[in-house]
Amino acid sequence: MVTRVARPRVESKRLLCVLLAALLLVATACAEEDEPGEAADTEGGEAAETEAATEDTAETDAATEDAGEETADTVEGGYFDGQRITVVVPFGAGGGVDTATRFILDRAAEELEGEVEFEYINESGGGSIPGANMWAIEDPGDGTYLLATSPTTVLPWILGQDAVEYDFQQMTPLWGHPAGRVTYVHPDTGVETLEDLQNPDVPLITGARTAAGVELTSLLAFDALDLTGDIQVVMGYEDGAVQAVAYEQGELNLNHQPTGTYVRDWQHMEEEGNAQVLFTHGLLEGGEWVPDPTMPDTPTLYDAYVDALGEEPGGESWEAFRALVSLVGTANYAVWVSSDAPPEAIEELQAAMVAAVQAEGYQAEADELIGPYESVVGDDVNAWAEDIESLDPAVLSYVRSFARDEYGVEDVGD
Amino acid sequence: MIEALADGLSQVFVLERLIWLVVGVAIGLVIGVLPGIGGTTGMALLLPFLQGMDLYAGAAMLVGFVAVGSTSDTFPAVLLGVPGSGGSQATIMDGYPLARKGRAAETLGAAFASSLLGGLIGAVAFVVLVFAIRPIILALASPELFMLTLLGLSMVAVLARRAPIPGLIAGFFGMLIGSVGAAPALPVYRFTFGQLYFYGGISLPLLALGLFAIPELVGLLAKDEAIAQTVKFKGGVMRGFVQIYRHKLLIVWSSLLGMFIGMLPGLGGGAASWITYGTAQRALPRAEGFGEGDIRGVIAPESANNSQEGGSLLPTLLLSIPGSPTMAIMLGGLAILGVRIGPRMVQEELPFTLSLGWTLALANILACVICIVLARRVARLATIPSKKLAPFLLVLIILASYQANHHWGDILLLMGFALIGYVMKVLNWPRAPALIGFALSLGSERYLNRSISIYGLEWTTRPLVLAIGAFTAMVFLWGTVQWIVTQRRGDGQASSTDDAIAPDRSAQGGDDR
Secondary structure, eight states, X not given: OOOTTHHHHHHHHHXXXXXXXXXXXXXXXXXXXXXXXXHHHTOOSOHHHHHHHHHHHHHHHHHXXXXXXXXXXXXXXXXXXXXXXXXXXXXXXXXXXXXXXXXXXXXXXXXXXXXXXXXXXXXXXXXXXXXHHHHHHHOOSSSOEXXXXXXXHHXXXXXXXXXXXXXXXXXXXXXXXXXXXXXEEOGGGTOOSTGGGGSOSSXXXXXXXXXXXXXXHHHHHHHHTTOTTTEEEEEOOOSHHHHHHHHHHTSOSEEEEEHHHIIIIIXXXXXXXOOEEEEEOOEEETTEEEOOTTSTTSOBXXXXXXXXXXXXXXXXXXXXXXXXXXXXXXXXXXXXXXXXXXXXXXXXXXXXXXXXXXXXXXXXXXXXXXXXXXXXXXXXXXXXXXXXXXXXXXXXXXXXXXXXXXXXXXXXXX | OXXXXXXXXXXXXXXXXXXXXXXXXXXXXXXHHSTTOOHHXXXXXXXXXXXXXXXXXXXXXXXXXXXXXXXXXXXXXXXXXXXXXXXXXXXXXXXXXXXXXXXXXXXXXXXXXXXXXXXXXXXXXXXXXXXXXXXXXXXXXXXXXXXXXXXXXXXXXXXXXXXXXXXXXXXXXXXXXXXXXXXXXXXXXXXXXXXXGGGGOOOHHHHHIIIIIHHHHHHHHHHTOBSOSOOOXXXXXXXXXXXXXXXXXXXXXXXXXXXXXXXXXXXXXXXXXXXXXXXXXXXXXXXXXXXXXXXXXXXXXXXXXXXXXXXXXXXHHXXXXXXXXXXXXXXXHHHHHTOOOSGGGGTTTHHHHHHXXXXXXXXXXXXXXXXXXXXXXXXXXXXXXXXXXXXHHHHHXXXXXXXXXXXXXXXXXXXXXXXXXXXXXXXXXOOHHHHHHHHHHHHHHHHHHHHHHHHTTGGGGOHHHHHHHHHHHHHHHHHHHHHHHHHHHHHHSOOHHHHHHOTTHHHHTOOOO
């Protein structure tokens, strides 16, 4: 019970709390740099301040967006001068795609004329589809809204899944970073060359997270080798690392992973006699197969095929495999802008990417962080864009029916 | 090894790096306190700092951040009955009833002491096991992992011991909710009803906050009570802190168990605290009062959820498999710092790896000190009349749920779960089994699918599988045995032990959570 005498004190205390909270809100709203640090540092043990600060961190994005828009009117040096570019990353903060995206864009930001700020929004979940959809829906079309993707985002589009509301044929890629895949098998299977795969000593078991992801490229590779019915594919491995552990445990005797990851973390298995590398997917440069720079001495599937079987690979499954490598191998990580954006915006962005990639120290850092490949920018990235636009419907059809009929992927287009 | 340890230690005690450790701890503590707001938000806060930071400083901040969430999440769990994060769900079971009895300060003290010891044991075990982890993880293939999820699921038996059928239903309900979204082993989406919102599955904080926090709030408002009528300050926090000496064995056992479970990929989140809580209830004498306010029901999970961080660092660093969602953040942060995970961590990078162990220990100590200092003041939250507390809490809860997907569906779902939770509360149906079911739903399905696909039915005959299965059966059935015994005794006379442990049952309203 509050007595009459006590009430004024309680009232003024409450007022003080409210004022403090309001002050905090205003301070956070106005601060543009380092606001996460400030908001966190000013946390006290008081419940009121904690509530206010929670609202701060939740409203910070909105508040700083307002602040950003205020300064967007001054356009001096470049198209983006004084503007904020928002990047939607449909993956978790700190993950592979997120890291790669921030890596390139932080450098590109320095190459853009004028004062440009980059803001990253992580909308993870749902296999990156909801995040990419959000981008497609919210895109203002002025070049200030970019999308980061990985094969996880691209494959559902290739497969024509209903849930997908974005369209790569209406986007312009700005930057891509390749990633190759390597396939290896356990010596216990008695397999040493490509031919042996047709007659292993024991049934071949491999894993995958899902048939609707980048693994589809590997599955198509096996299909091109006529192995689809003979290899058991166990689904549901949460990611490549878990799958590689399963391989090392002996649960799987055939495995496929990104070459970068393999070389960095798993190559010891080769030395221990637990892995026999068969082939890498290789990369397509100008329409020709080139070895994966991470494992340059390992034959590409094309070379291994020719060596082992004495003829060139061909047929529907090979064309499908080739198409997928070109689509999701050439640019494993990619950053896009919508094609509706003003041409000068796209030009500036592309030029900034080229400059960033050519800057000193870029390749060394990229090697460490996102894989020792040459990033795809400028003309190369436009050529890649054309690959996407001119995707042969027959090939697409094959990929879709392959995923649906062999691996039960539902909700696939025609 | 000793030189590496010493080297690691000397790397930690550099002023600049210690400052970043404090920053990480501070942010981690706040994130831990705010219910539902978890690792990814924290990661977003830390990321701007991490870019281009000195390796040791950045690692200190990261470890500081992930290590202390499980200390500070005790605050909302005990004081408000709201889970601050996955690890504190089990703490609510006994912590909240204790707070309602006015023993909040003491409970907090005991909890922080347990957290501290758990964290330290976790750090020590981390250093010791850093060499042994690879063979351990390699020995645990899909069948063994499935059996461990089964063990986790069997904890439902403990939580539902007073109402077995409703408890089972709650557990299955949880598993059902957990299956919404992408199926783990098939390229299908389940229960999405054509709404993109559900493609990502349902978020744990939504379920926990909806089932627990809001019904509790509603209950308090209906009775127009504060959470606790008074908070006993007799020695308060420090008394609780010192009391844990009596339970040192329990703490050691819980920490070791928590560490072990933390080491296993795929069993993260609340599994360690639930399993520890459940096995403690089974193994300890006079433990019928668990769920009504037995301090041991707080000590066990709190030790476990701190030591679990030390454990889950192992597969994260050595195999790049995050042992829990917080570890996924750790991985991401380390990638930004340019650290290459893998066997190198115990070879070339050993001093760095060991320095992480030191940082873990330091972070836990720091967190404990800060929390103890704040505990008494914060404990008073429990005495605020609910009419004044409720609006703030409600806003906080709704904001926290909105963090899940930034979609209005979050709030709708929260309200839906709140309705279900309130009905369950009124009917005295245990709600905790729903959380366990949810947490282990996908994991168990995934491991079972793999086991059968790869091993046929042979997987059931593997030695470790049988061992874990036997242990699970024991834990599960012990409760039934106990129950039968008490039923028989109940025919004759009421068991005197039951009355002694839970005299306040009528005052509590016999809430089963």
